[in-house]
Amino acid sequence: MSDDQSAREPIAEDARIDALEARLKAAHEREEQRSRPKATGADANYRSGNRVLADLLGGILGGLVIGWVIDYFAGTAPWGLLVMLFFGIIVAFRNIFRMANTRSGDTPHEG
Numbered sequence: 001m002s003d004d005q006s007a008r009e010p011i012a013e014d015a016r017i018d019a020l021e022a023r024l025k026a027a028h029e030r031e032e033q034r035s036r037p038k039a040t041g042a043d044a045n046y047r048s049g050n051r052v053l054a055d056l057l058g059g060i061l062g063g064l065v066i067g068w069v070i071d072y073f074a075g076t077a078p079w080g081l082l083v084m085l086f087f088g089i090i091v092a093f094r095n096i097f098r099m100a101n102t103r104s105g106d107t108p109h110e111g
Contacts, residue, residue: 060088060092063087067085
């Protein structure tokens with residue numbers, strides 16, 4: 001009967017097993033932290049670079065197209081194209097400076 005009684009009693013856990021489980025849990029958490037994709041600024045820098053390029057090209061090409069249309073209909077070639085190209089470059093650089101002066105997550109201030 002003593003064998004049946006000891007088989008039904010819960011076995012007390014060993015302190016070494018508890019320590020091992022704690023170490024395994026800590027190692028697992030460290031591995032999750034290490035293997036988690038790092039949130040680097042590379043993606044944000046890539047997006048910022050693309051935005052600068054788009055602003056610059058958009059301003060230049062927009063000024064060229066609008067200037068050409070003005071010259072075509074008004075017969076003021078090449079002055080409409082040159083003036084609108086100049087304005088397009090100014091607008092592009094203004095947008096780039098605005099973007100550079102705002103921190104990530106902030107909205108640009110009006111005025």
